[in-house]
Amino acid sequence: MCRWLAYSGSPILLKEVLYEGPNSLVGQSLHSRMGAEPTNGDGFGVGWYGAPDTPGMFHSTEPAWNDDNLRELAGHISSPLFFTHIRAAIGSAVQQTNCHPFRHNRWLFMHNGYINEFATIKRDLTLAIDPSLYPLISGQADTEVLFYLALTFGLENDPPAAVEQAIGLVEAVAARHGVPHPFQGTIATSDGESIWAFRYSSEHKSRSLFYTTDVPTLRKLYPGRELFREFSDDARLIVSEPLGDVAGVWNEVPESTYGIVGPDHAEMRPFQPKAPTTQVPVRA
Amino acid sequence: MCRWLAYSGSPILLKEVLYEGPNSLVGQSLHSRMGAEPTNGDGFGVGWYGAPDTPGMFHSTEPAWNDDNLRELAGHISSPLFFTHIRAAIGSAVQQTNCHPFRHNRWLFMHNGYINEFATIKRDLTLAIDPSLYPLISGQADTEVLFYLALTFGLENDPPAAVEQAIGLVEAVAARHGVPHPFQGTIATSDGESIWAFRYSSEHKSRSLFYTTDVPTLRKLYPGRELFREFSDDARLIVSEPLGDVAGVWNEVPESTYGIVGPDHAEMRPFQPKAPTTQVPVRA
Amino acid sequence: MCRWLAYSGSPILLKEVLYEGPNSLVGQSLHSRMGAEPTNGDGFGVGWYGAPDTPGMFHSTEPAWNDDNLRELAGHISSPLFFTHIRAAIGSAVQQTNCHPFRHNRWLFMHNGYINEFATIKRDLTLAIDPSLYPLISGQADTEVLFYLALTFGLENDPPAAVEQAIGLVEAVAARHGVPHPFQGTIATSDGESIWAFRYSSEHKSRSLFYTTDVPTLRKLYPGRELFREFSDDARLIVSEPLGDVAGVWNEVPESTYGIVGPDHAEMRPFQPKAPTTQVPVRA
């Protein structure tokens, strides 16, 4: 339904990863290999961390493959941590307020997938958002509601617990309404230091999610490759699908798992949604 | 904050009224005379009734003055009843889902003005919308919430009573939150047969609203004017501000008043908001 | 590189053919079967004849598949003769002035294909356009240059001869510059009465072009099909590729051939480009 990419490492120009490879992210906007739909042409978004306190954002309703501004910005903006998302809209309008990543203060959030029968459960989910966050909702996307639910459940303090509760609430509300397979997808969120990436679906057939092998290992595998020399030791890409076919580079995140990529560590843990105990939770 | 125009009469090309006059509606997008803001360049919309059951709509985020598609459509679409709205955004995004007129089945709805401190009271107002209508909200505009409130309160059966309750609820909720002067503006709504136009503000200093003198009288006043010969006897324009300066053509709608223009009659009555008695009303 | 559709017959709503069939034209914007590229998402255009002297036009840079305005207009505009074009840009910007169909007075013109190495020969081709037409060029597309060349060579008087000379000039100029395979594609043009459709490429491997079997025959073949009862006897569709798979409906236009569909006749003739004899021809 969408494709995304998250980068963490030494600062690089966005174009180094957006337009590179036989299956580059921008190329996937025209023809992805592993997406539920091959075309992801309903707008895109970039969020990047830099010197200012809040990350920058660029959202467009045009297909990424023909957007001259994206090509310009990708060639002039460098960042140590950025998100890019290309969209295949299902049900909601093609407008900038529906483009990922979404932002709240220093946090970015993006998603590939959907909340099933969102129209049926949207009202109950929206009511569970902290009233102080409610006026900030600016679009119609299921992901934006999920983001504000995660913020409501403490994303800024404990991202895995908050996402577990947000998806847990989705599943609990869906059960009340008889909606099957309520959540599907992969999620990335960041505070500008670490990236948390989640792979989960209620039916346990989740959209694909991959991460790159650590750079020192890649350098040993491919001593001649210039690209691997450019990346810093701690550089990582997390992507909906591999950008190329080089053996040993791309590793699949297992079902019902989330990973953390931080400045000095990277690990994976099991993911299990948990319905929140209070009906309308109070933000910390 | 916006400007609008509603036409009812024999079918005419939209361009006959959109681009005509020294103060044409499209001209007002660049420079209106009586608007709170001179420029109304944050998108526009057209809704028109024709052969199909539901009225057609064309929404754009571009300024009306430079939109080639609007000029084309206005030169090729004729209709016996149409709405046009040019927008000066205050607070919500410039996107098609925020453009007036809004539509539900055969009903169109548009508004010049605002709900004061909308962010503060949006959640309470949205909760009062009938849950079956809730998923249909597609933008962020205060007017869209007002439209669904009016539908919740029976717009399709008794438009004046429904608008009175919708604005009554706005004022009641605002009072609970300490929001002063909660409603400001003029509203037009139609079912394709009649037009209802409202002028009201909580502080009784409402945005301007005008309607044209009946055509037979205009023909007597100006026997040489070709334009008045082209219009049918029952043709009426209702506008935020006069399109020109011809004496005797434009009449102001008084404060706290609404008018009805139907196929065979036109009248004005006093308007007084009434808070709905039930908290979450049930749609007929 | 693009896909198009031309309709002639009794007036129908545009949506009757734009959104119909397992391979509808709007569907082809997301995934065409026979196009050089499967995705045709770089804007689209509609041109339709109605009561006014000049045909109406609607151009958009958005993909056709997600354009709400196209869906609205297609559901409310009916016409006895219209063109629709979905674009896969190659080299020129995605902007309305590059969208087909192009218009001059009552004439419409659209094209699927390209002029090879257009940048190399653009200047010479543009210089051959009648100086009185030159200021009307508003975009960068090779097709627009071809259209103004055809107008220069008398499109309004003898369309086949004018297109033969326009393409003949393209081939002659290309030969001077050593550009191989200069012209590729299919073209449709109309004056609002007849449609002329051309299939030709310098290398004789032209893009596909199909037309529908006459409606009385289709009614005999498929007596139960409602769609064929709705069309008038003389209704014809000319398309880049079939909209569906019903046997006996779609007939391929042969290589190097053009067809004429008029109010009372339809025929096909061989097409052979002819370089114009005068260097800078004078318009009638």
Next chain:
Amino acid sequence: MCRWLAYSGSPILLKEVLYEGPNSLVGQSLHSRMGAEPTNGDGFGVGWYGAPDTPGMFHSTEPAWNDDNLRELAGHISSPLFFTHIRAAIGSAVQQTNCHPFRHNRWLFMHNGYINEFATIKRDLTLAIDPSLYPLISGQADTEVLFYLALTFGLENDPPAAVEQAIGLVEAVAARHGVPHPFQGTIATSDGESIWAFRYSSEHKSRSLFYTTDVPTLRKLYPGRELFREFSDDARLIVSEPLGDVAGVWNEVPESTYGIVGPDHAEMRPFQPKAPTTQVPVRA
């Protein structure tokens, strides 16, 4: 017809000058004080120099005042030399390829004003562009033709001489066609090191042009102002009209004059167009 701003000095975030002051450039898009038209809402553009060889560009067809992407980029991109332009279109389409600044390799070019009766003389002017540059023309704007003429006449070697010849050619061609007052406006161009700014019109009633007093003097005048402490000693703004009303800050460039602002000097000289001697000049 447009408004623009050029900055040179120590690197600053674009927002420091785009959104600052009672008459900020973005504010001028909605209501300029000294422009031929108060509204400059037909798109905008930014060009900035940074680490890569060629300057970055961001062009949009939206009014600057409501563009969220501009606000984001201005808050995250810092540059020691950048151009910003807001457009009031006269005659040519609102599309990105008509937005200033225009770029060729390291050169940027922007203009406020017009070539009079451009349609009449466009063909002759375009023919004078070096054939190797001709295919690079991507829009319809008179300014783009002027830019490629200046490049043809050696902009990259001697900017004042090239602009003198380009405008000289405009005046010579206009004279042949009987077009009065052929050139009007102000121009800025840069190679990333220096800025050249021109004020000239054939009728000697040129659009306004201002530059800021040198920063050390401003600091003496206003010892308490933080803004003047932030700017480097050599920082300069060149603008269509002052961004504010502070006495002593803004100095008008005289009629028929150009100025150079370089890393270590700034000066003004008289400007006088000179028709080129050769008909179709050869680029160095």
